[in-house]
Amino acid sequence: MRNHGHGDQTPELLLSEEGCDEHLDRVKVMIGQNESTYSCSDYIGRRSNKEHSACSSSTTTSDDGKMETETETEMEKEMPELVFEQQHDKVDTVCREKMCEWSYRVCDHFHAEREVVAVSFSYLDRFVDKCSCDRSAFKLAAMTTMYMANKIYGGPQRITINSLAELSRGEFEMSHIAEMELIILKTLQWRLHPPTAQCFINSFHNYVSVPHGSISNAIYRRAIFFAELSLYDYAFVTKERSLIALASLMNAMEGMDDISLDQQGNFVDVINITFDLKFTTDMVETVRNRLWYIYSMSAQYKEDDAIAPADLVRKDKDTSQVKRISGESSSSPSASPVSVAATVGPHNHHSHHHPILR
Numbered sequence: 001m002r003n004h005g006h007g008d009q010t011p012e013l014l015l016s017e018e019g020c021d022e023h024l025d026r027v028k029v030m031i032g033q034n035e036s037t038y039s040c041s042d043y044i045g046r047r048s049n050k051e052h053s054a055c056s057s058s059t060t061t062s063d064d065g066k067m068e069t070e071t072e073t074e075m076e077k078e079m080p081e082l083v084f085e086q087q088h089d090k091v092d093t094v095c096r097e098k099m100c101e102w103s104y105r106v107c108d109h110f111h112a113e114r115e116v117v118a119v120s121f122s123y124l125d126r127f128v129d130k131c132s133c134d135r136s137a138f139k140l141a142a143m144t145t146m147y148m149a150n151k152i153y154g155g156p157q158r159i160t161i162n163s164l165a166e167l168s169r170g171e172f173e174m175s176h177i178a179e180m181e182l183i184i185l186k187t188l189q190w191r192l193h194p195p196t197a198q199c200f201i202n203s204f205h206n207y208v209s210v211p212h213g214s215i216s217n218a219i220y221r222r223a224i225f226f227a228e229l230s231l232y233d234y235a236f237v238t239k240e241r242s243l244i245a246l247a248s249l250m251n252a253m254e255g256m257d258d259i260s261l262d263q264q265g266n267f268v269d270v271i272n273i274t275f276d277l278k279f280t281t282d283m284v285e286t287v288r289n290r291l292w293y294i295y296s297m298s299a300q301y302k303e304d305d306a307i308a309p310a311d312l313v314r315k316d317k318d319t320s321q322v323k324r325i326s327g328e329s330s331s332s333p334s335a336s337p338v339s340v341a342a343t344v345g346p347h348n349h350h351s352h353h354h355p356i357l358r
Helices: 017-035 043-048 093-109 115-130 135-153 161-167 174-187 197-207 213-230 241-253 261-274 281-296 299-307 338-342
Strands: 059-061 067-069 313-315 322-324
Touching: 017 197, 017 241, 043 115, 093 115, 093 135, 115 135, 115 174, 115 197, 115 213, 135 161, 135 174, 161 174, 197 213, 197 241, 197 261, 213 241, 213 281, 241 261, 241 281, 281 299
Parallel strands: none
Antiparallel strands: 059 067, 313 322
């Protein structure tokens, strides 16, 4: 997949001319793609206001895997109540959070790269943006996009169509996943290479000026953690991935003794100037604070609260929000943000840890 590793190499603010051109060209292409091909609108908000997309009729999945309009099927009746507790059948932020949690668990279980989840949710969000789904179809679509993303980017094909069907415990068959894959491919017009926040972090991270490689690696791991965490929050669906990446790196620098506030501010200026971006301080701070808030709701926060050294505990001057993140936080399963949906989440719903597609 994408190359995350930087080893012990110290990133320098001034790259070689070849390195600058490479990152500049790559980021500009990714920004253009994010603004057009891979953009996504606020589909939940739009539908809650009774505005409809081009494919606005409610859909469900029949036993032969076809999409239908508002017809209750045997498969819909078999959906377990414990997955989505609300009485209504609309897809909402809680559904999405739970499927995000499930996706990370599947990735960790099969030892797949966790960026696969970011790709999967790009597919899922853009698909649901174009075609309204009930919860049954949404669940099947989330399973299918995981299969698709792993097939394209995940390396060894550990997440197979058969394994996903088995995880559903009889709710879906392989034929349903295969049929949904074709529907999603046609809906997305085969646009399957979305730039993720991790992609932007890989380029932006090279412009972080730090004294030695260990600090650089710690910043990178933390930033990737925040990028993974951002997927849980529906509020980020419409945000530029480049902005999420920048905010993630800024949060990753928080508490580092070797990086001053002036250096952090200079980093934003360097990124804006280098890549011709126009992210204001307010824009960056809004995303940063939202990421800190989601982190404060996570199980990782509680773990870091117990182990973080005092110099990594800070309080935001505007929100009085406690910020903690240990130097060992990373994108590894041991520092996984998958339990966010099991706590009181960013949408203030009650916490109930329920297995999804067990």
